[in-house]
Amino acid sequence: MxxxxxxxxxxxxxxxxxxxxxxxxxxxxxxxxxxxxxxxxxxxxxxxxxxxxxxxxxxxxxxxxxxxxxxxxxxxxxxxxxxxxxxxxxxxxxxxxxxxxxxxxxxxxxxxxxxxxxxxxxxxxxxxxxxxxxxxxxxxxxxxxxxxxxxxxxxxxxxxxxxxxxxxxxxxxxxxxxxxxxxxxxxxxxxxVGVGLPVIDIPNRKVSLHNGKRVYKSQCAQCHGESGLGVKEAASNRHSGYLFPPIAGRDSYNNGAGMSRVIKATRFIYANMPFGATANATVLSIDQAYDVAGYINSLKRPERADRDKDFPNPRFRPIDYPVPSYFIDDATKLEQAKYGPFRTSRLQEKK
The missing domain is CATH 1.10.760.10 (Cytochrome c-like domain)
Structure with a gap:
């Protein structure tokens, strides 16, 4: 057949x-x-x-x-x-x-x-x-x-x-x-209840990449690797995927994915990382999750073409989606969309 x-x-x-x-x-x-x-x-x-x-x-x-x-x-x-x-x-x-x-x-x-x-x-x-x-x-x-x-x-x-x-x-x-x-x-x-990611209080400040790197090395590198390139499945398992996924490099999500946004990544990390953490038994503080989310998303990853076509209506654009064409001639606002502060302490979006 x-x-x-x-x-x-x-x-x-x-x-x-x-x-x-x-x-x-x-x-x-x-x-x-x-x-x-x-x-x-x-x-x-x-x-x-x-x-x-x-x-x-x-x-x-x-x-x-x-x-x-x-x-x-x-x-x-x-x-x-x-x-x-x-x-x-x-x-x-x-x-x-x-x-x-x-x-x-x-x-x-x-x-x-x-x-x-x-x-x-x-x-x-x-x-x-x-x-x-x-x-x-x-x-x-x-x-x-x-x-x-x-x-x-x-x-x-x-x-x-x-x-x-x-x-x-x-x-x-x-x-x-x-x-x-x-x-x-x-x-x-x-x-x-329990779908998506939890709504949390996002720090009203700019991400500290220095602190994010420190948290990454102490809490994340053991699984995701020093350079964020992940750990592949053992060859004996006959799988070509990852035991622990990359959060940077060519096999990572691209910069058009939801996880490339600092607020969304913060919510995911806080509720689920490091491995074994849960939303009801977190390991990192919100501040630590916020900084490490910013650090991870400062690393090189694949770039998605035509991101400027995303969110065509400015009213519905996420505040943490740093597309250069959204901020023509305003480098300060582009930097703020990358790393904050995001001018809100309570995030209501679910998607």
Missing amino acids: TCKTRFKSVLFMILASGFPLGVSAIDVSPYQPGQSLTTGQALELKKRFKNRPMGVWRVNDSSNIDTHKNAKLIRYGIQILDHTADTIGPNVSEPQKRFSGNNLSCSNCHLKGPSGLPGTKYYGIPFVNVMNDYPNFRARSMKVGTIVDRVNGCMSRSMGDGKPLPENSLEMQAVLAYFNWLAEGTATNQAM
Whole structure:
């Protein structure tokens, strides 16, 4: 059976079993996915999203996956997310399956919880409610975005200069199968405690790169390396990904990724780093996380083309996204967007 024939066979089984190719958990009417929004429309959708009912944190029992009607597809989705480099990375033997642009795995950022499944850690950018979060307004494009758009945003930013997964591809449908399994038992159009990253009080000062480097060497270098280039999986594991991911260099996320923003990186580091820390049992202080986030993002990493096309409406631009074209002839404001102070002590954004 050829790869193309196998794909058609699997896709037919997906459709026959009733597995949805696209899920609309949030009513965005009268707008449509892909539609560009005015400022007023965007604000209305943001308000609608913010006012959703709140659900409790929950992760499904992984022991029931293999009895699920979509078990093979779900397992393939887990493989893609947890061993991305080996499954859809640049060194995969089948050229048509080389989607990811570096050797990171999705689970390097969407962390594993006690279940061992990717994207199941409380405040570790989890996937557990992601199917209930879309479609919604995406400020980066000023459009109504879908879960497919969200996945492919990561592919071209966090995963280097990757290529989008076609919506009807086996790989995209496997990822969505896993997301749908995680969402089973939840209510559509609900928010959930523990998703995204915690809202914290960001220091109202400029990042100290000197202190950030000191914190990095004492708390981070043991895993991520002195130069931030990470630690590869042992050759005996037959994996080409990382045991501890790089936070600099060619295999790191590019400067268009969410983690390249100091405030977002601070929230992630504070709730999850060093390895073993949790949002309920942190190791670093917020000040330490803030400085080390600034230091990490001062290191060299891949540069994304056309960043000036991100966030076309200035009203919705993150204050920590230092794109030079946003600050023409204002080097001071560009520096402030890199390292602060960010003129606010309370950050409300979730995405």
